[in-house]
Amino acid sequence: MSAAPEELEQAFDATVAADQRVEPRDWMPEAYRRTLIRQIAQHAHSEIIGMQPEGNWILRAPSLRRKAILLAKVQDEAGHGMYLYAAAETLGVDRAELTEKLIESKQKYSSIFNYPALSWADIGVIGWLVDGAAVCNQVPLCRCSFGPYARAMIRICKEESFHQRQGYELLMAMMRGTDAQRAMVQDATDRWWWPSLMMFGPPDGDSPNTQQSMQWRIKRHTNDELRQRFVDMTAPQAEALGVTLPDPQLRWNPERGAHDYGEPDWEELKQVISGAGPCNQQRIAHRRAAHESGAWVREAATAYAAKQARRATEGAAA
Numbered sequence: 011m012s013a014a015p016e017e018l019e020q021a022f023d024a025t026v027a028a029d030q031r032v033e034p035r036d037w038m039p040e041a042y043r044r045t046l047i048r049q050i051a052q053h054a055h056s057e058i059i060g061m062q063p064e065g066n067w068i069l070r071a072p073s074l075r076r077k078a079i080l081l082a083k084v085q086d087e088a089g090h091g092m093y094l095y096a097a098a099e100t101l102g103v104d105r106a107e108l109t110e111k112l113i114e115s116k117q118k119y120s121s122i123f124n125y126p127a128l129s130w131a132d133i134g135v136i137g138w139l140v141d142g143a144a145v146c147n148q149v150p151l152c153r154c155s156f157g158p159y160a161r162a163m164i165r166i167c168k169e170e171s172f173h174q175r176q177g178y179e180l181l182m183a184m185m186r187g188t189d190a191q192r193a194m195v196q197d198a199t200d201r202w203w204w205p206s207l208m209m210f211g212p213p214d215g216d217s218p219n220t221q222q223s224m225q226w227r228i229k230r231h232t233n234d235e236l237r238q239r240f241v242d243m244t245a246p247q248a249e250a251l252g253v254t255l256p257d258p259q260l261r262w263n264p265e266r267g268a269h270d271y272g273e274p275d276w277e278e279l280k281q282v283i284s285g286a287g288p289c290n291q292q293r294i295a296h297r298r299a300a301h302e303s304g305a306w307v308r309e310a311a312t313a314y315a316a317k318q319a320r321r322a323t324e325g326a327a328a
C-alpha cells in the first residue's frame with residue numbers, strides 16, 4: 011500500500027528537521043526539486059563558464075610552473091561542473107537539456123564570470139577573492155539537505171580552498187617583486203573586490219529565495235551573513251598581503267565584532283545578472299561555439315558506447 015501524500019510530506023519534513031539527507035529516491039515536494047535544479051544548474055554553469063577568464067591566460071602564464079598550476083585549476087573547474095551536472099541529473103533533468111538552457115541564456119550563472127581578466131595579477135586575485143568567496147559560500151552547502159549536492163560539495167570545497175591558497179601565493183610572489191607588479195596586484199584587487207561581494211547574491215531584503223531555501227536547509231545562512239563572513243576573513247589577508255581593499259568605509263567594529271563595510275552597487279549586479287555585464291555576450295558565444303564544435307565528440311562517444319553494448323550482448327548470447 012502506498013503512503014498518503016500527507017504522510018510523504020511529513021516524512022520529508024522530519025528528514026529535513028533531523029538534519030538527515032534527502033536522497034533522489036525519496037519523495038520530495040515539487041518546489042524543493044525545482045529549487046535544487048535551479049541552484050545546482052546555476053552552480054554547474056558557473057564552474058563551466060568560470061573556466062573562461064582563466065583559460066584565456068594559460069598560454070600567457072609567465073613560467074612552466076605557473077602554467078601547470080593554472081591548467082590544473084581550470085581542469086578542476088571542469089570537474090566541478092561535471093559533478094554538479096551529475097547531481098542535477100539525480101533530480102530527473104538531463105545534462106544536455108541544462109547545457110541548451112545555458113547557451114540560450116534561459117538559466118543563469120554567477121555574475122562574477124562576466125568581468126574580464128585583464129592582467130596576470132587577475133589570475134592571483136581570482137584565486138584569492140573569487141575562490142575565497144566560493145569557499146565561504148559553499149562550505150555550508152556541504153550540509154545541504156539534498157544528499158548528492160552535499161556530497162559533491164565536499165570534494166569541490168577541498169579543491170576550491172587549494173585554489174584560494176595558490177592564488178594568494180601567486181600574489182605574495184608578485185608583492186615581493188617590482189613596483190609595477192605591486193601596482194598590478196592593487197589594480198586587480200580594485201576591480202575584483204566589489205564583484206566578489208556581489209557573488210553572495212542580492213541583500214537579504216531583496217532575496218526572494220532565501221527564506222524558503224533556509225527552511226528546506228538547502229541554504230544554511232543568508233546572503234548577507236556569508237558576505238559578512240567573507241569580508242571578515244579577507245580584510246586581514248589584504249593587510250598581510252599589503253594591498254588596500256577599495257572601500258573607504260571598511261573598518262573593524264569592536265561592538266559588532268565584525269567589519270563595517272560599504273554598500274555594493276546593487277544596480278550593477280542586476281545589470282550583470284540580466285545579461286548586460288561587460289562580458290556576458292562573449293562568454294555565452296564562446297560556450298556555444300565550444301558546444302557546437304564538440305558535437306562530433308559526443309556523437310563518436312555515443313556510437314562507441316552503443317557498439318560496446320552491442321558487443322557485450324552478442325558476447326553474452328554466444
Ligand code: FAQ
Nearest residue numbers: 053056057060119120121144208209210211217218219220
Ligand atoms: N550571479 O533569491 P536569491 C565558483 C540570482 S562557483 C548570478 O538570493 P538564491 C567557483 C539567483 O539565482 C560560483 N545570479 O537566490 C569558481 C536568483 O535568480 P532566479 C557560483 C545571481 O539562489 C571559482 C536571483 O538572483 N556559486 O565561483 C547571483 O537563494 C573560480 C535572486 O537571488 C554558486 O552557484 C549572482 N551572484 O541565492 C569557478 C553557489 N546572486 O533563479 C571558477 C550555489 C543571485 O530566482 C573560478 N548557489 N542570483 O531567477 C548559491 O549559494 C545561491 O544560489 C546564491 C543565490 C547565493 C548564488
